[in-house]
Amino acid sequence: MKALVFAESEPAARELSAGARTLADEVTLVTFDDPVAGVADRVVTVTVPEGHPKEDALETFYQVYQDVQPDIVLVEPTRRLKTIAGRIAAREGASVITDAMALADGVATSMYFGGVGVRTAKAATPVTFVTVAPGTFADAEPSGTDAAEAVAFVEPAVPLTLVAREDLPPAEVDLTAAERVVAAGRGFAAEEQLGLARDFCQKIGAELGCTRPLTESETWFPREAYIGVSGLILNPEVYVGIGVSGQMQHMVGVDRAKVSFAINKDKNAPIFQQVDYGLAGDIADVLPKINAEL
Ligand SMILES: Cc1cc2nc3c(=O)[nH]c(=O)nc-3n(C[C@H](O)[C@H](O)[C@H](O)COP(=O)(O)OP(=O)(O)OC[C@H]3O[C@@H](n4cnc5c(N)ncnc54)[C@H](O)[C@@H]3O)c2cc1C
Structure with a gap:
């Protein structure tokens, strides 16, 4: 079984890669810019050229996806990674399960109706995309290579247009x-x-x-x-x-x-x-x- 992890923050890269290790024999991590060492068997970094929003990394992420041919994709639930993962899943006709709080034996547990209920879901397709809530794999230990490979940015056929940009003050706490x-x-x-x-x-x-x-x-x-x-x-x-x-x-x-x-x-x-x-x-x-x- 092969797992692919899409993460952009270091804590999520660690936790999701550690969680992927509990589900799969081979774990590949794709992240932006700075690699995270010792968490996956293969670590791939994507650098998005100046002027492109991060969502334009879609084709680059897709190329890694096609190369790995994963059975499961674990996704940090940030807006841009959800956009990228959702578009790849749609292309591949793969099931998407959102906001999983637990994941074992192919069954994901997540909240629905704003937390009023809990539901369990299993993918109906061979490949599953799962966005994972923080803390889901808090107890899992990551392991893996210190090496990382940078992949070339693949220009999207239809890039997004950046209309304006405003830097927010960095969050004071995590x-x-x-x-x-x-x-x-x-x-x-x-x-x-x-x-x-x-x-x-x-x-x-x-x-x-x-x-x-x-x-x-x-x-x-x-x-x-x-x-x-x-x-x-x-x-x-x-x-x-x-x-x-x-x-x-x-x-x-x-x-x-x-x-x-x-x-x-x-x-x-x-x-x-x-x-x-x-x-x-x-x-x-x-x-x-x-x-x-x-
Ligand atoms: C789809 C949806 C999603 C939502 N998602 C979120 C979410 O992610 N997170 C979230 O927080 N909310 C969310 N909400 C809003 C949520 O339903 C509540 O409205 C919100 O959490 C209430 O915030 P509160 O407890 O601060 O305020 P209130 O409900 O107004 O409660 C204030 C409390 O303070 C007490 N109080 C007042 N004065 C004092 C005082 N002087 N000393 C001590 N106690 C005092 C009152 O007795 C009262 O219990 C969502 C709502 C919807 C519809």
């Missing part, structure tokens, strides 16, 4: 790698009050994320910081939700935390049914006291 995660929710009355959450994080060695409204209704956090079904799916040791109501769409992003806590002024908030420890209280009242004690 929440997927954090062992302790605090999520700030709509219970924070103003952006300035987030200083309390930042102090708390600093005291307990945690990184700060948020619920979706804090990136969409407010712009207090970058979009990369929100946790949940349409944001980040995490696998931390510790989760603390502060001023978070506990809606399913957020909680599916943290329900694999080993220990979870919540602070909410409403003692009937749904989050209290889903965490290990809860404190009913107002942020403005309890958080300064907790910070002072820590």
Whole structure:
């Protein structure tokens, strides 16, 4: 069995290659620019020329796909890799399974209806493309060659036109790698009050994320910081939700935390049914006291 991995971040390249190793005898990793050593039997890097969006690497990725002839393709769920993988799968008439949280014996488990349900799926075609949620193969160990080969960029027949480009400030933290995660929710009355959450994080060695409204209704956090079904799916040791109501769409992003806590002024908030420890209280009242004690 042969596995091909499409990944663009180093943590995903490691994790997906390690996961591929549990499924296949031969693992090839395709990534952009910088190779990742020691994770796959073959590591292929693609450098996209200036002026082309990364999605234009489609033909280059496809050439590697045709060369490898994989049985399964594991894909880091970034927008551009999903675009590339989806287009190759469509060309090949291959099954696509999205957002897998577990994968074994050809059966993938993923969430559907925003996390309301869990479904299992098996590909109906000989080749399967699977986009894989972070943490799915957290326990697998990667192994492989330190050598890497750079493949020549294959010009697409119909390239995308880059209309405008705006660099975003780099994300301050990598929440997927954090062992302790605090999520700030709509219970924070103003952006300035987030200083309390930042102090708390600093005291307990945690990184700060948020619920979706804090990136969409407010712009207090970058979009990369929100946790949940349409944001980040995490696998931390510790989760603390502060001023978070506990809606399913957020909680599916943290329900694999080993220990979870919540602070909410409403003692009937749904989050209290889903965490290990809860404190009913107002942020403005309890958080300064907790910070002072820590
Ligand atoms: C298709 C879809 C996808 C979605 N995906 C996501 C997702 O990926 N991630 C996500 O987060 N959301 C997502 N949502 C939104 C989600 O349904 C919820 O609306 C959102 O998570 C609620 O955020 P919240 O808990 O911060 O706010 P609220 O639900 O408004 O809860 C605020 C909580 O703060 C408490 N509170 C208020 N004031 C205080 C105070 N002073 N002290 C202490 N507690 C206080 C309140 O009691 C309340 O429980 C999605 C929704 C849809 C429809």
